[in-house]
Amino acid sequence: MTMRMLVSVRSVDEALLAARGGADFIDLKEPNEGALGGLPVATIGTVVGALRAHGISLPVSATIGDLPMHALDGILAQVDAVGACGVDYVKVGIERGPEAFAVLDALAACNWPVVPVFIADHGLDAALTAHACTLGFPGLMVDTADKQAGSLFDAVPMVELRAFLAQVRAAGRMAGVAGALRTAHVPLLQSLAPDFAGFRSAVCVGDRKAALSPERLAALAVLLHGEAVEPASA
Numbered sequence: 001m002t003m004r005m006l007v008s009v010r011s012v013d014e015a016l017l018a019a020r021g022g023a024d025f026i027d028l029k030e031p032n033e034g035a036l037g038g039l040p041v042a043t044i045g046t047v048v049g050a051l052r053a054h055g056i057s058l059p060v061s062a063t064i065g066d067l068p069m070h071a072l073d074g075i076l077a078q079v080d081a082v083g084a085c086g087v088d089y090v091k092v093g094i095e096r097g098p099e100a101f102a103v104l105d106a107l108a109a110c111n112w113p114v115v116p117v118f119i120a121d122h123g124l125d126a127a128l129t130a131h132a133c134t135l136g137f138p139g140l141m142v143d144t145a146d147k148q149a150g151s152l153f154d155a156v157p158m159v160e161l162r163a164f165l166a167q168v169r170a171a172g173r174m175a176g177v178a179g180a181l182r183t184a185h186v187p188l189l190q191s192l193a194p195d196f197a198g199f200r201s202a203v204c205v206g207d208r209k210a211a212l213s214p215e216r217l218a219a220l221a222v223l224l225h226g227e228a229v230e231p232a233s234a
């Protein structure tokens with residue numbers, strides 16, 4: 001199965017660029033607010049509405065923001081707020097540690113399609129991801145928080161990434177990876193073969209907080225999908 005491309009965007013214009021530039025998933029976040037920085041819920045609703053109004057039915061995910069694991073009530077409240085915006089998936093960052101198990105249990109019991117995003121700067125906790133695989137989430141993802149410290153492949157050995165993917169596949173769920181992935185990582189990604197790979201840094205010129213670059217997006221789409229996508233304008 002072809003690896004799908006998730007592109008993180010912060011506005012209607014960027015979402016349209018990403019959709020027309022070959023993205024398979026539109027991921028809503030505010031890069032200025034951190035690795036999983038959340039957009040205001042009003043903006044999330046506006047972007048979802050604009051995509052649908054343009055006849056774009058691509059799946060849309062949105063993050064709830066970088067909330068600590070001890071803030072369970074806040075996490076659940078934000079999941080409710082983001083889920084109510086009409087997104088297909090609500091992404092929640094999961095920091096490894098003892099509190100993460102209870103957070104996963106609570107997320108599995110809420111009424112929204114949550115995708116836990118395991119923050120892997122200090123490696124993956126196989127017991128935690130195995131637990132998540134028992135809870136019925138539609139997909140599981142890994143990502144990194146510190147985008148300056150290298151890529152996911154610097155943080156997590158390939159053997160552990162393969163084990164994560166095998167865990168998730170055995171549970172019949174989608175597996176996604178992200179973490180300052182660049183075009184140079186595409187061969188490694190193809191070897192890993194996740195269901196989807198997420199990008200922001202690679203599709204901006206310079207910092208991931210900068211604007212989305214249609215040219216970089218088109219170049220990445222060619223590498224991932226093997227076909228030319230015209231750089232689009234919003």
Ligand SMILES: O=C[C@H](O)COP(=O)(O)O
Binds near residue numbers: 008027201
């Ligand atoms: O969900 C995917 C992330 O937004 C990817 O961002 P990044 O490529 O800067 O790590």
